[in-house]
Amino acid sequence: MRFVRSVTTCADLSVHRFHWMTQVQEVPQSGRLSPAMQLRIHELMVKSRAAEERCIQMSKAGDGWFWIGAPGEEALGVPLGLQVKKGEGLDHDFLHLHYRSSPIAIAMGLEPIDIIRQMGAKATDPFSRGRNFVNHYAVRRWNIVPMAPTIETQFSIAVGTGIAQRRHGGTGITIVNGGDGGTHEGDFATCLLWSIRPGQELPILMITANNSFAISTPACTQHGVSIAQRVKGYGIPTLSIDGNDVHQSWKAIAEGMAYVREKRKPFFIEAKVSRLHGHSSSSGANRVNEEDPITRFEQSLIKGDVATRAELDIVWSRYREEMADAYEQVKREPYPDPSDVERYMYAEPKENYYNPKPRNGFAE
Amino acid sequence: MATMAQAIRMALAYGEQHLGVTDIFGEDVGPPLGGVFTCTQGLRTAWNSPLDERGIVGAALGLALAGQKPVAEIQFSDYIFNAIDLMKLAANSTWSSGGEFTVPLVLMTTVGSGVHGSIYHSHSFDAFATHLPGWKVVIPSNPLDAYGLMIASLKDGNPVMYLEPKCLLRTKGLERIPGEPADERELRDRIDAPLGDRSQWKPRWPALLEYEVPLGKAKLCREGTSATVVSYGRTLPLCVEAADQLAAEGMRFDVLDLRSLMPYDWAAISASIRKTGRVLFVNEDTEVTNFGEHLLRRTIDEFFYELAVRPRLLAGRNVPGIGMAPTLEDASVPQSANILAAMREIAIEPA
Numbered sequence: 001m002r003f004v005r006s007v008t009t010c011a012d013l014s015v016h017r018f019h020w021m022t023q024v025q026e027v028p029q030s031g032r033l034s035p036a037m038q039l040r041i042h043e044l045m046v047k048s049r050a051a052e053e054r055c056i057q058m059s060k061a062g063d064g065w066f067w068i069g070a071p072g073e074e075a076l077g078v079p080l081g082l083q084v085k086k087g088e089g090l091d092h093d094f095l096h097l098h099y100r101s102s103p104i105a106i107a108m109g110l111e112p113i114d115i116i117r118q119m120g121a122k123a124t125d126p127f128s129r130g131r132n133f134v135n136h137y138a139v140r141r142w143n144i145v146p147m148a149p150t151i152e153t154q155f156s157i158a159v160g161t162g163i164a165q166r167r168h169g170g171t172g173i174t175i176v177n178g179g180d181g182g183t184h185e186g187d188f189a190t191c192l193l194w195s196i197r198p199g200q201e202l203p204i205l206m207i208t209a210n211n212s213f214a215i216s217t218p219a220c221t222q223h224g225v226s227i228a229q230r231v232k233g234y235g236i237p238t239l240s241i242d243g244n245d246v247h248q249s250w251k252a253i254a255e256g257m258a259y260v261r262e263k264r265k266p267f268f269i270e271a272k273v274s275r276l277h278g279h280s281s282s283s284g285a286n287r288v289n290e291e292d293p294i295t296r297f298e299q300s301l302i303k304g305d306v307a308t309r310a311e312l313d314i315v316w317s318r319y320r321e322e323m324a325d326a327y328e329q330v331k332r333e334p335y336p337d338p339s340d341v342e343r344y345m346y347a348e349p350k351e352n353y354y355n356p357k358p359r360n361g362f363a364e
Numbered sequence: 365m366a367t368m369a370q371a372i373r374m375a376l377a378y379g380e381q382h383l384g385v386t387d388i389f390g391e392d393v394g395p396p397l398g399g400v401f402t403c404t405q406g407l408r409t410a411w412n413s414p415l416d417e418r419g420i421v422g423a424a425l426g427l428a429l430a431g432q433k434p435v436a437e438i439q440f441s442d443y444i445f446n447a448i449d450l451m452k453l454a455a456n457s458t459w460s461s462g463g464e465f466t467v468p469l470v471l472m473t474t475v476g477s478g479v480h481g482s483i484y485h486s487h488s489f490d491a492f493a494t495h496l497p498g499w500k501v502v503i504p505s506n507p508l509d510a511y512g513l514m515i516a517s518l519k520d521g522n523p524v525m526y527l528e529p530k531c532l533l534r535t536k537g538l539e540r541i542p543g544e545p546a547d548e549r550e551l552r553d554r555i556d557a558p559l560g561d562r563s564q565w566k567p568r569w570p571a572l573l574e575y576e577v578p579l580g581k582a583k584l585c586r587e588g589t590s591a592t593v594v595s596y597g598r599t600l601p602l603c604v605e606a607a608d609q610l611a612a613e614g615m616r617f618d619v620l621d622l623r624s625l626m627p628y629d630w631a632a633i634s635a636s637i638r639k640t641g642r643v644l645f646v647n648e649d650t651e652v653t654n655f656g657e658h659l660l661r662r663t664i665d666e667f668f669y670e671l672a673v674r675p676r677l678l679a680g681r682n683v684p685g686i687g688m689a690p691t692l693e694d695a696s697v698p699q700s701a702n703i704l705a706a707m708r709e710i711a712i713e714p715a
Contacts, residue, residue: 090430129462138461145429146461150449156418157453160426160434163387174426186446190419197414344459345498347466347521 035306043315045074045294048103050319051112055119055134059281064119067281069135070100072274075293076243079250081107086142090168094143094161096154096176099135113326123336130336152182155191162202171261177207181214183227192234195266203264205256211275228270236266243271244293365536366544371507372403375514378572380408383518389413390420390437396562401533405557406567421450428469438473441489454523455498468521476598477697478531483685488649493525494625500579501625503527505600507537512577529597542573582629588616590711591642596622599646606704615711641672644710648697651679672715678706
């Protein structure tokens with residue numbers, strides 16, 4: 001098992017080194033992952049990838065309009081999702097996710113067919129009833145709050161669940177993730193600033209998945225210092241990791257979570273990850289030549305005699321077939337009824353808010 | 365009689381005591397100041413936030429999603445614009461999640477002219493507010509309504525924007541708030557923070573009673589058949605005053621205080637238009653893409669053949685801000701004389 005403390009692609013960011021050993025010594029060591037856990041992680045990584053690949057196919061085939069997702073972030077997301085204190089309410093973790101979080105959600109137990117449903121904008125989409133882009137979840141029973149493609153706003157909203165959890169006590173924490181481009185937004189600074197108010201520190205685990213690009217703009221042309229260096233200016237403990245490495249991710253997340261749960265203070269992780277299909281379908285969603293974290297993990301599984309190539313291939317076949325079946329099923333499911341358009345505007349049955357008679361060609 | 369600021373304060377105290385309000389926060393909202401207009405003095409759950417509007421609205425949204433009942437304040441609506449992203453999310457989180465999550469929060473912000481606030485303390489926000497579907501929007505014009513609208517907003521369970529016409533915050537009402545002491549000096553002694561050191565001060569809230577102004581219900585302030593006047597906020601008392609003056613000339617107006625802009629009381633507006641055939645909408649937001657323009661459009665759509673004269677909108681000039689000089693402010697937003705003239709004109713125009 002390797003624990004590389006700093007991996008960056010931009011040379012000018014590589015000056016950054018990390019000091020978690022001195023800052024968070026009280027964090028318990030998580031220990032080596034068991035073979036069974038490694039196989040479970042592998043399965044979830046493949047499950048997540050298979051769902052994303054199916055969505056990409058749908059976007060190319062005209063079975064959906066827009067795809068954005070997480071191929072390349074499985075080694076970060078699955079270890080995170082598996083360590084979430086899952087449930088509803090303040091005693092459990094709140095998740096403020098962004099659109100590259102399918103490995104997190106699938107590791108938590110989300111069914112990939114529901115991602116396919118959202119990809120197809122079907123009425124059966126349980127997260128948004130056909131309203132939102134793919135990979136924008138809202139799952140009340142697991143505290144996954146509604147997701148939005150407004151970059152980094154989740155970092156401002158996370159402050160609120162953090163305040164509620166600080167007041168509530170216990171071990172539930174707020175987890176918020178985003179990309180490196182998102183850290184340019186003021187919302188990132190908001191979260192840092194609000195989480196360190198004296199005597200009002202917030203139990204928030206912040207994670208930036210640094211894939212080195214904001215759409216097409218290379219991070220190294222925009223970041224004067226590393227993101228973790230910025231965060232350190234707020235006095236928040238940071239870890240920078242190679243997020244393509246399952247073991248490093250698991251350990252960093254375990255340490256970050258333990259710190260936040262116990263200390264009720266913020267913690268920051270910057271994880272270098274791959275972006276295997278570009279930003280989104282807007283840039284073609286074709287496979288690019290970056291390190292594949294699943295391939296890397298599989299090599300370690302084979303080398304460590306945890307699994308054989310043939311056994312791993314079975315996992316791929318199983319989930320690819322499952323996604324093909326899911327796709328066939330979702331294809332037959334309906335779009336939302338046009339009358340659904342005003343539904344859920346308010347928490348209550350609508351009263352006399354603006355609701356003109358049908359006109360101008362709109363359906364009633 | 366209580367001022368509007370005292371009324372809001374009492375409604376928030378009622379909310380803390382009876383409606384589960386968990387957080388009242390924003391810039392200078394907590395002690396020692398208790399709000400730049402004193403609306404949050406002495407409140408148990410009031411606290412000061414960083415000077416960060418996005419953070420304030422984001423925190424409110426997060427608190428609401430976590431099952432809390434927050435009341436957030438943006439000190440002046442002039443400074444709310446960098447938080448529009450978060451306000452859109454508050455508005456759409458229920459809709460976009462297919463009803464999975466609800467967002468019970470109240471966002472207070474001061475609006476409008478009348479305090480010599482110059483370019484950045486005079487903005488109206490009604491057009492922007494009503495352009496964010498998913499919010500409910502209220503704006504009181506007197507202390508009793510301020511109290512009742514706040515209590516209704518706190519009970520609503522949806523995001524409610526509570527617009528405070530800043531020039532009315534220190535005006536006293538004509539009707540007593542349920543539970544308000546008869547002697548206004550006693551009220552001051554009980555709930556106004558003292559000057560100087562306030563560190564030991566605690567309010568002695570009167571035994572406040574629940575009083576709700578239902579969201580979406582207008583108030584008919586004056587009744588007549590000469591014409592309908594629909595207004596809210598700062599310009600509402602001016603419309604009432606003008607109606608009383610024009611009564612001497614034999615004109616009688618329906619003056620509707622809309623109180624809620626979303627939902628708005630179209631039934632009340634419709635009934636009055638059907639009666640008078642003449643309608644004047646009055647507000648002080650800039651006139652282009654004005655909320656009153658929406659009401660005008662709907663009036664034309666639904667009542668074109670029933671109108672006696674063309675319907676009208678009296679609104680603020682389409683200028684980037686309100687100038688510091690009194691002459692510029694008076695020329696920017698409707699004043700008594702403009703309102704009186706517009707009301708007279710619509711009442712006497714031959715059908």
